[in-house]
Amino acid sequence: MTLDEYIDALPARRLLSGAKRKILVSLWGDGQSFPGTWVKSSYLLELTGQKYFDRRARELRDELGCDIETRHYDGEHCWRLNSTKISQGNTRQYLSEKQKKELFNSCDYQCSICGKETGPGVRGLQADHKVPLIRGGSHEFSNWQGICNECK
Ligand SMILES: [Zn+2]
Known part of the structure; x- marks a missing residue:
């Protein structure tokens, strides 16, 4: 599966703002295997230039159904894409x-x-x-x- 195919499979793609897309691209990495590598919060902050990038990352998980995991790793809060599975997400948007x-x-x-x-x-x-x-x-x-x- 390519990143484009994955994005096409997401429900409510209109919710995929520029910042969320950037986050997704960095969590996708080379897309060769999942779980992907851990991406640090500081990196996502710099990448998106958004103070509330963590909220955007949670929306990817909760509203678009991305299989995103978060934990403390290597001294920092980190994020990764566990798999290409897409869950139902939060229905209130639809x-x-x-x-x-x-x-x-x-x-x-x-x-x-x-x-x-x-x-x-x-x-x-x-x-x-x-x-x-x-x-x-x-x-x-x-x-x-x-x-x-x-x-x-
Ligand atoms: Zn009932």
């Missing part, structure tokens, strides 16, 4: 509030897994992919369901 309301209305505010009623209000239910992205699911509206916090 549906508008209006779409969520429509989704939750369509299931009568009941959890699609356990059937629990949550009452009105978007907070009671979470939007979730029926078929996870990692198994080929999409962000199409038809691939969403409402589930409760316990089933999440």
Whole structure:
């Protein structure tokens, strides 16, 4: 897999800002084997010129689903890409509030897994992919369901 192919496979590529792309490129390294090499925080800070580069790196992991690991290594906070696996990431970015309301209305505010009623209000239910992205699911509206916090 090349870096371009990997980036193409990411959900919500619009979230891939310039800083995040730079971080990803440096974590990708030569792309020959994973886990990749540890990249130091000081290097990422210099590379991105962003004080909050660590937030961007976490967004890569939490919102785009990159398999990023972080730990203290060689006296400094470091980051690496564990594998080319892409997890579902945080779903809140993909549906508008209006779409969520429509989704939750369509299931009568009941959890699609356990059937629990949550009452009105978007907070009671979470939007979730029926078929996870990692198994080929999409962000199409038809691939969403409402589930409760316990089933999440
Ligand atoms: Zn439930």
